[in-house]
Amino acid sequence: MQRLKTTFLLALLTVLMVTMGSALGGRTGMVTAFVLALGMNFFSYWFSDKIVLKMYGAQEIGEHDHPMFYNMVRHLAARAGLPMPKVYIIPSDSPNAFATGRNPEHAAVAATEGILRILSPEELEGVMAHELAHVQNRDILVGTIAATFAGAISMIGNMLQWGAMFGAGRGDDEEGGGMGGLVGSLAMAIIAPIAAMLIQMAVSRSREYLADASGAQICGRPLALASALRRLHMASQALPMQEARPATAHMFIVNPLTGGGIASLFSTHPPMEERIARLEQMAR
Numbered sequence: 001m002q003r004l005k006t007t008f009l010l011a012l013l014t015v016l017m018v019t020m021g022s023a024l025g026g027r028t029g030m031v032t033a034f035v036l037a038l039g040m041n042f043f044s045y046w047f048s049d050k051i052v053l054k055m056y057g058a059q060e061i062g063e064h065d066h067p068m069f070y071n072m073v074r075h076l077a078a079r080a081g082l083p084m085p086k087v088y089i090i091p092s093d094s095p096n097a098f099a100t101g102r103n104p105e106h107a108a109v110a111a112t113e114g115i116l117r118i119l120s121p122e123e124l125e126g127v128m129a130h131e132l133a134h135v136q137n138r139d140i141l142v143g144t145i146a147a148t149f150a151g152a153i154s155m156i157g158n159m160l161q162w163g164a165m166f167g168a169g170r171g172d173d174e175e176g177g178g179m180g181g182l183v184g185s186l187a188m189a190i191i192a193p194i195a196a197m198l199i200q201m202a203v204s205r206s207r208e209y210l211a212d213a214s215g216a217q218i219c220g221r222p223l224a225l226a227s228a229l230r231r232l233h234m235a236s237q238a239l240p241m242q243e244a245r246p247a248t249a250h251m252f253i254v255n256p257l258t259g260g261g262i263a264s265l266f267s268t269h270p271p272m273e274e275r276i277a278r279l280e281q282m283a284r
Contacts, residue, residue, distance in 0.1 A: 009202050009206065014149060016195060046102060048100060049102070052098075052100055053088055053100065055243075056110070056243060058110045061089055069116060069124070070087055072124065072128060073087050073109060076129050076218055082107070082135060083105055085099070085109050085132070086107070087108070087109055088109070088110035089111060090110050091112075092241055093112070093239060094239050094241035094242075095114035095115035095232050096236060096252045096253060096254060096256055097109070097110060097111040097115055097127050097128070097253050098131065098252045101135065103141075104135050107135040109128060109135075114235070115232070122224040125221070125224065126216070126227075127225065128219075129215035130225060132218060133211040137207065137210055137214060143204065149196065150197060150199070153192055154197075157190070157193040205267070209278065213278070213282065222282040222283040223283045229254065230272070236255075236256060241256040244256035249268055255267060
């Protein structure tokens with residue numbers, strides 16, 4: 001169901017971009033914005049792993065540096081049928097973890113020092129299985145596709161705003177159609193990028209649900225992952241990650257940023273209560 005939901009949301013982004021491109025002036029404007037967004041996200045897709053690992057000061061480890069953790073990842077990767085990823089530890093007391101890499105052959109998993117201290121081996125295994133599930137499901141690729149469409153829609157929205165300011169869309173009838181076209185263009189230029197952002201966030205939440213389910217299957221302990229999520233959620237609120245950035249918040253297993261109310265609409269993570277409830281249902 002989560003894969004079907006992702007497909008539907010990506011299709012919705014495509015329809016929204018085509019509609020915006022038509023409002024801008026046809027296929028040319030749409031293709032131009034899409035190519036620009038594709039170029040920016042292509043760089044992110046190929047080099048984001050190195051950038052984000054360096055951003056958080058992650059240190060690569062081997063089997064002799066942390067035998068328990070390294071061998072745990074190797075065991076889970078074998079169970080998931082994945083190549084052994086590079087393993088990193090982030091020097092942060094805030095408990096969290098993420099996976100990155102453009103494909104399974106170039107993947108990396110990272111965990112903070114805080115998460116290694118507070119979780120039991122079974123809970124930590126559930127967390128790392130979740131991260132390897134992101135690799136298995138190629139979520140970096142899916143996220144890049146969603147970001148490309150959302151970025152193109154945002155660019156088209158900016159073009160529409162500038163076009164409306166300089167009279168694009170005004171007809172010969174200055175009293176009626178011209179003003180109506182101007183207002184319509186401005187409304188679409190403002191609403192469509194917000195809608196695209198909401199859809200992009202929904203794609204991210206859908207992939208988190210899928211990684212929870214796949215990770216529980218990899219480790220064979222849905223309740224261990226549920227327990228880890230519950231503990232991480234409480235600990236990350238008590239000790240937030242000061243170095244976390246909104247651009248990379250979606251990568252972590254629990255949101256390193258705080259925010260409620262209307263901010264939850266733009267959250268890259270599903271409600272923690274729902275994630276735990278689904279895992280407990282799997283166990284039953």
